[in-house]
Amino acid sequence: MELPESTDECIYFTRRADENTKLICWALKEKCPECGEGLMGKPVKPDGKVAIRAKEYICPKCSHTIEKKEYEDTLTANIIYTCSCGKEGEAQIPFKRKKVKGANVLPFKCEECNADLDIAKKFKKKKD
Numbered sequence: 001m002e003l004p005e006s007t008d009e010c011i012y013f014t015r016r017a018d019e020n021t022k023l024i025c026w027a028l029k030e031k032c033p034e035c036g037e038g039l040m041g042k043p044v045k046p047d048g049k050v051a052i053r054a055k056e057y058i059c060p061k062c063s064h065t066i067e068k069k070e071y072e073d074t075l076t077a078n079i080i081y082t083c084s085c086g087k088e089g090e091a092q093i094p095f096k097r098k099k100v101k102g103a104n105v106l107p108f109k110c111e112e113c114n115a116d117l118d119i120a121k122k123f124k125k126k127k128d
Contacts, residue, residue, distance in 0.1 A: 001090045002027060009040075011057075011075060012095065014119065020084035025106065025119050027075045027095045032059035040071060044077060072096075077106055078119055079119075087112035119124075 004026055007013045012027040029039040042049045057071045058064070075095035082088045088097030089111045097104040105118035 001080060001092075003080075009039075010071070010075060012077070014122070016119065021082060023079055023081035023117065023119065025077055025079045027072075027077050030071075030075065032062060034064035035059060035062040037061045040066065045065050075121075079108060081110070081117060081118065083110040083113060083115055085110060085113040085115065 003024065004010055004013070007026075010027055011024045011029055012025070014020070014026075015024050029041055032038045032040055038059040040057040040059055041050070042054045043056070043058045044060075045051050055068050057068060058063050058066075072095055077093050077095045079091040079093070080089075081091065083111055087110055091108050091111070093106065093108050095106070099105075100107060100118055104121040107116065107118045109115065110117055
């Protein structure tokens with residue numbers, strides 16, 4: 001499993017670490033199902049910035065649009081991790097978040113010890 005050269009190739013990318021575990025997770029952009037050329041991505045606003053809260057993905061070549069949930073459910077999350085048991089491993093799971101203890105997570109297990117290694121969705125802190 002190779003890391004992407006740039007986060008521009010990714011729909012999702014995160015690098016997490018705590019005292020026991022480390023992981024890198026990414027989901028690559030897929031080609032447009034309509035034209036097969038462009039990589040699907042969030043729409044770009046007139047000022048050139050990506051509309052990160054957009055509810056759809058769009059092809060830059062043919063302008064084909066797919067709803068966010070429908071598109072993300074077809075993606076694969078690639079994970080390189082080091083578990084608290086010391087095992088280094090790789091995993092590929094569907095890019096489908098599930099609710100665990102009230103948080104949206106990408107759940108997967110360590111191949112060696114079967115420990116739950118959930119990747120929780122990060123939220124921005126609200127400014128006071």
